[in-house]
Amino acid sequence: MGEPDGTPISRSLYERAVRVMPGGASRNSAIREPHPLYAARADGCRITDVDGAERIDFANNMASLIHGHAHPAIVSAVANQLRKGTASTLSTEVEVRFAEHLCSRNPNFEKVRFVNSGTEAVMGALKAARAFTGRTKVAKAEGAYHGLYDYAEVSQTARPSNWGDLDSPASVPVAHGTPQPVLDDVVVIPYNDPERAVAILDRQADEIACVLLDVMPHWAGLCPATPAYASALQRWVGHNGALLVADEVITFRNSYGGAQQQYGLAPDITAMGKIIGGGFPVGAIAGRAHIMEMMNPLGDSYLLPYSGTFSANPVTMTAGLTAMELYDQAQIDHVNRLAELAVGAINDTIKTLGAPASVTGAGSMFRIHMRPDPPANHRETHPDPAAAERLKQFYNRMLDCGILLIYSGAGAISTPMGEAEIDQLVAAVDTSLAALR
Numbered sequence: 385m386g387e388p389d390g391t392p393i394s395r396s397l398y399e400r401a402v403r404v405m406p407g408g409a410s411r412n413s414a415i416r417e418p419h420p421l422y423a424a425r426a427d428g429c430r431i432t433d434v435d436g437a438e439r440i441d442f443a444n445n446m447a448s449l450i451h452g453h454a455h456p457a458i459v460s461a462v463a464n465q466l467r468k469g470t471a472s473t474l475s476t477e478v479e480v481r482f483a484e485h486l487c488s489r490n491p492n493f494e495k496v497r498f499v500n501s502g503t504e505a506v507m508g509a510l511k512a513a514r515a516f517t518g519r520t521k522v523a524k525a526e527g528a529y530h531g532l533y534d535y536a537e538v539s540q541t542a543r544p545s546n547w548g549d550l551d552s553p554a555s556v557p558v559a560h561g562t563p564q565p566v567l568d569d570v571v572v573i574p575y576n577d578p579e580r581a582v583a584i585l586d587r588q589a590d591e592i593a594c595v596l597l598d599v600m601p602h603w604a605g606l607c608p609a610t611p612a613y614a615s616a617l618q619r620w621v622g623h624n625g626a627l628l629v630a631d632e633v634i635t636f637r638n639s640y641g642g643a644q645q646q647y648g649l650a651p652d653i654t655a656m657g658k659i660i661g662g663g664f665p666v667g668a669i670a671g672r673a674h675i676m677e678m679m680n681p682l683g684d685s686y687l688l689p690y691s692g693t694f695s696a697n698p699v700t701m702t703a704g705l706t707a708m709e710l711y712d713q714a715q716i717d718h719v720n721r722l723a724e725l726a727v728g729a730i731n732d733t734i735k736t737l738g739a740p741a742s743v744t745g746a747g748s749m750f751r752i753h754m755r756p757d758p759p760a761n762h763r764e765t766h767p768d769p770a771a772a773e774r775l776k777q778f779y780n781r782m783l784d785c786g787i788l789l790i791y792s793g794a795g796a797i798s799t800p801m802g803e804a805e806i807d808q809l810v811a812a813v814d815t816s817l818a819a820l821r
């Protein structure tokens with residue numbers, strides 16, 4: 385199924401693609417050797433590639449499709465909106481309704497602005513924190529991915545040769561050419577290590593505008609933050625005149641108002657994206673009214689011009705509102721329960737096989753690692769070359785077993801899934817891990 389000979393149409397599309405796109409694609413998450421697979425159609429929790437192979441989709445467009453593909457209510461609402469126009473310079477009622485809906489989900493969201501991606505939402509949140517505090521530095525956990533904004537991406541690709549001492553992790557650039565002043569303005573703190581993190585923050589307390597926190601950073605291991613770590617950062621910003629910026633681009637799915645509610649956090653600003661777009665590109669910045677008012681050109685505290693041509697376009701707003709109205713407590717409980725089942729059964733399988741693998745995750749997400757103990761942070765997640773190779777093989781075996789994961793080994797449950805899909809996932813993990821031994 386996943387081998388080149390079984391995928392002639394994908395292969396020939398790729399041969400055309402590499403001539404006109406670097407790597408043959410517009411997003412690295414689609415790239416795979418010997419070539420990417422191309423989607424023909426998708427429905428519910430299943431996706432079929434152009435060569436006719438159907439798989440259960442646990443990738444869900446990098447965890448952005450909470451209702452899977454082509455949910456009938458979203459399709460119908462979007463089709464209706466398409467006929468009324470896709471974007472204009474006038475605002476729309478659906479934008480207002482969606483803003484009301486999001487604000488109703490969490491008291492920390494007093495006002496909201498829509499943007500087009502998680503990257504933009506994080507960028508807006510960091511700019512807002514700087515404008516509000518008059519300080520320039522932002523702190524973030526080592527290895528955490530927060531999108532592509534220069535400041536937010538620092539240290540995401542840190543590796544043993546350049547990550548430095550844990551008491552002072554290096555500001556490792558992702559993009560070559562990142563200006564040194566950007567690196568100097570990013571304070572990298574270890575993840576899930578409250579004592580070290582606070583000691584580092586204390587050293588430059590007067591300069592830090594905000595701490596950017598994802599309580600379950602996917603690329604740093606999908607390890608849930610310890611309550612002690614999250615509350616130490618919340619306390620630190622409170623005592624030092626800085627803001628807490630929550631990145632809930634992934635974790636908003638974890639509970640009705642985002643994972644921050646499970647930790648009892650009260651972030652000043654929250655960045656969202658992914659599932660709130662109902663399958664369309666989206667981002668949102670939500671937070672305290674007096675901070676968000678800095679974006680109001682008619683207000684007295686207009687310190688942050690922030691806009692975008694396609695922001696709050698009515699197609700995204702319609703899809704997002706429909707998706708989020710459907711994502712009620714019953715649906716949240718449903719996907720979280722399925723993930724718990726999956727993690728329990730995968731752990732049992734790993735134990736029975738004696739495989740050098742482990743699982744992390746929370747809410748409706750899980751991530752399978754090619755190391756015997758679950759990692760707790762970026763440094764432990766970073767694979768040695770042999771583990772990286774095993775992960776590639778594991779991912780391809782899972783494709784052969786009819787399961788599409790994210791290439792990190794992570795998976796996201798969607799609401800159309802049931803126990804049958806979890807059984808198929810676990811059976812595929814069993815077969816794939818056994819084949820690696």
Ligand SMILES: Cc1ncc(COP(=O)(O)O)c(C=O)c1O
Pocket residue numbers: 446500501502503504506529530531532598601602631632633634657658666
């Ligand atoms: C935690 C987190 N923040 C921000 C982003 C960036 O979102 P986008 O890809 O929509 O720009 C991502 C994307 O995967 C993410 O996982």
